[in-house]
Amino acid sequence: MNLPDFPVARWFPWGGPPQGARPRRALPGLAWSYSVGFLVTALPWLASCSKPAASGAKLETDDAVAVTVAQVEVMPMDRWLDIWGTLYAKDEAMLGAEVEGKVEKTLVDFGDRVKTGEELALIDTTTYEALAHQAEANLAKAKANADNAELNLKRAQELRKSNIASQSDLDSAVAAAEQARAEVKADEAANAVARLNLQRSHVKAPFDAAIAERIASAGDYLKAGAPMFRAVNDSVLKFIVQAPESYAGKVLKEQQVIFWVDAYGTNQMFEGRVYLISPSVNLSTRAFPFGALVENADHRLKASTYARGQLILARDVPTPVVPLDSVITFAGVTRVFVVEKNGVAHSRQVEVGRVKDGRQQVFSGLKPGEAVATSGLSKLHEGVKVRVREAMANNQANGLAVKEWRSPKSE
Numbered sequence: 001m002n003l004p005d006f007p008v009a010r011w012f013p014w015g016g017p018p019q020g021a022r023p024r025r026a027l028p029g030l031a032w033s034y035s036v037g038f039l040v041t042a043l044p045w046l047a048s049c050s051k052p053a054a055s056g057a058k059l060e061t062d063d064a065v066a067v068t069v070a071q072v073e074v075m076p077m078d079r080w081l082d083i084w085g086t087l088y089a090k091d092e093a094m095l096g097a098e099v100e101g102k103v104e105k106t107l108v109d110f111g112d113r114v115k116t117g118e119e120l121a122l123i124d125t126t127t128y129e130a131l132a133h134q135a136e137a138n139l140a141k142a143k144a145n146a147d148n149a150e151l152n153l154k155r156a157q158e159l160r161k162s163n164i165a166s167q168s169d170l171d172s173a174v175a176a177a178e179q180a181r182a183e184v185k186a187d188e189a190a191n192a193v194a195r196l197n198l199q200r201s202h203v204k205a206p207f208d209a210a211i212a213e214r215i216a217s218a219g220d221y222l223k224a225g226a227p228m229f230r231a232v233n234d235s236v237l238k239f240i241v242q243a244p245e246s247y248a249g250k251v252l253k254e255q256q257v258i259f260w261v262d263a264y265g266t267n268q269m270f271e272g273r274v275y276l277i278s279p280s281v282n283l284s285t286r287a288f289p290f291g292a293l294v295e296n297a298d299h300r301l302k303a304s305t306y307a308r309g310q311l312i313l314a315r316d317v318p319t320p321v322v323p324l325d326s327v328i329t330f331a332g333v334t335r336v337f338v339v340e341k342n343g344v345a346h347s348r349q350v351e352v353g354r355v356k357d358g359r360q361q362v363f364s365g366l367k368p369g370e371a372v373a374t375s376g377l378s379k380l381h382e383g384v385k386v387r388v389r390e391a392m393a394n395n396q397a398n399g400l401a402v403k404e405w406r407s408p409k410s411e
Contacts, residue, residue, distance in 0.1 A: 064387035067376040069339050070323050072366045076316040077356065081250075083257070083311050085241030087294065089303040091207055091233035097222040098200035099123055105218045108229070114205040120229055121203040123222065128198040135194035139187040146180035153177040209233045212303070234303050237294040239272055242287040243311070250313055251277060257292040259309025261301065270294060270301065274311070321359040326372040327352060336366065337373040337380045339388065345373060347382045 101124030108120050156173035159165030209231035216228040239259060243251055255274045260266050272294035281288045294301070326336050327350075334352050337345045353361030366372070373380060380386070 064343065064385040065345075065376050065379045066389050067337075067339065067345070067373040067380070067386045069371040069388055070326060070374050072320050072322055072362070072368050072370045072372060073359075074318050074368045075321050075359070077319045077321070077354075077361060078312060079314045079317050079319075080310040080312050080354070081243060081247055082308075083241040083243065083259075084306070084308045085239060087261075087301055087303060087305045087307055088238045088240055089232035089234050090236040090238055090293070091209070092212075092303070093206060093209075093231050094227050095120065095203065095206070095229040095231055097123055097203070097216070097224055097226045097228055099128065099197050100222065100224050101127060101201065103216050103218050103220045103222060103228075106214060106216065106228075108211050109214050110211050112211045114209055114211065114231070116205055116207050118205045119202050120205060120211075121216065123201045123203065125198070125201045128194070128201040132191070132194040132198045135187070135191035139184070139191045142180070142183040142187040146177070146184045149173075149177040149180035203228060205231060207231075207233055208235060210299075232303050234299055234301070235296055237272075237296050237301055237303060238276070239292040239294055239307060239309070240276075240289055241291075241309075241311075242282075242285065242289055245281045245286050245288060248281070248288065251290055251311065253277065256312040257309055258312065259307040261305050261307045263302075263305070264300075270307075319353070320362045320366055320368055322362055322366065322372050323374050324355055324358050324360050325374045326377075327360055328377055337377060338366070339371045339373055339386055343385055343387070345380050345382075345384050345386045347380075 104122040104125060106121045108114060108118075114120065153173040153176070156165050156170045160167065160170045210233075211229055212232045213230040214228075215230070216222060216226070222228070239257060251274065253274050256271060257274060258269055258271045260269060272292035274290055275293045276291035278288045278290060322336060328335050328337075333349060335347050335349050338348050339345050348365055350365030351363045353363055355361075373386070376386075
């Protein structure tokens with residue numbers, strides 16, 4: 001192959017080749033390297049032009065996020081308010097001495113159950129029996145004096161009619177009779193007090209109760225009002241709890257309350273009915289108290305026990321539900337991704353409620369039958385393309401209504 005000659009100065013601009021160098025023709029390798037570089041650069045472009053349609057479809061498929069979806073279902077679910085509080089005895093009293101004296105004996109101790117009117121202790125009964133007898137005798141004496149004064153009055157009146165007795169004698173007889181009658185009334189009152197003190201020296205239960213604490217013992221000298229026993233009626237308990245003020249119009253009398261206590265765990269449930277509702281809201285907590293009456297005839301529950309439970313606001317309310325895996329909560333905002341039939345996922349804010357059996361209540365933001373993404377949520381954003389795949393095995397195991405749905409572009 002014959003190549004044209006080039007001026008030597010073009011290749012050696014500083015004045016020619018070194019002395020003794022043999023003049024050569026133009027370097028053919030330089031042109032060859034340019035040709036090879038051009039071909040290497042053009043090969044990918046030529047290859048891409050050969051199958052444009054197939055490459056575009058594959059790129060679109062690779063960009064779509066693979067997700068599983070589940071339909072929004074409607075299920076009958078209860079609506080409730082979580083509550084916690086204390087079980088108080090419906091009736092509780094600190095029984096004190098009603099008379100002064102020495103305790104002769106105590107007849108019960110803490111833990112004993114007593115009936116209304118049952119004797120609990122005796123306080124100096126001998127002294128009060130004697131005082132009662134004395135008051136009785138004084139009353140009898142006063143009545144005898146009154147009878148004698150009445151007879152004297154009648155005699156004075158007869159003698160005055162016949163002018164044998166003076167008017168002053170009659171006046172004295174009238175005054176003596178009136179004084180005798182007054183003494184009878186005073187002694188009757190004293191006798192009643194003496195009898196009442198005798199009754200009070202026998203300390204008795206004011207209602208059916210259990211003795212929670214015995215304070216006084218035999219031999220103690222007590223002043224009137226000194227505490228002796230603390231009695232509680234635990235046959236009926238009051239479950240007192242707090243509710244937020246936003247529920248003021250939802251808490252009603254006779255609503256059912258269910259609760260659990262640590263003594264029996266969550267396997268044993270107890271219930272009661274709302275019967276007390278406070279008319280005011282606490283300014284510091286912005287909550288109001290209400291109470292439920294709990295029958296405790298078998299005395300399994302103890303007064304002053306802490307309990308956790310639920311106030312049943314409504315039963316079997318048709319409620320939209322979604323799998324718990326589809327719900328995202330961030331910075332106080334709860335969202336789900338709704339997958340449209342065109343294969344596009346849209347973020348939607350929702351208002352959610354309670355969780356039960358792997359499903360979460362949705363009060364607003366979704367319609368029954370819409371499809372929500374249940375996997376791949378970390379890769380989703382507003383308007384992203386998705387490719388729906390088969391539901392995950394764990395969702396099926398939980399019994400969730402996860403259905404495969406394919407967009408037209410994914411088929």
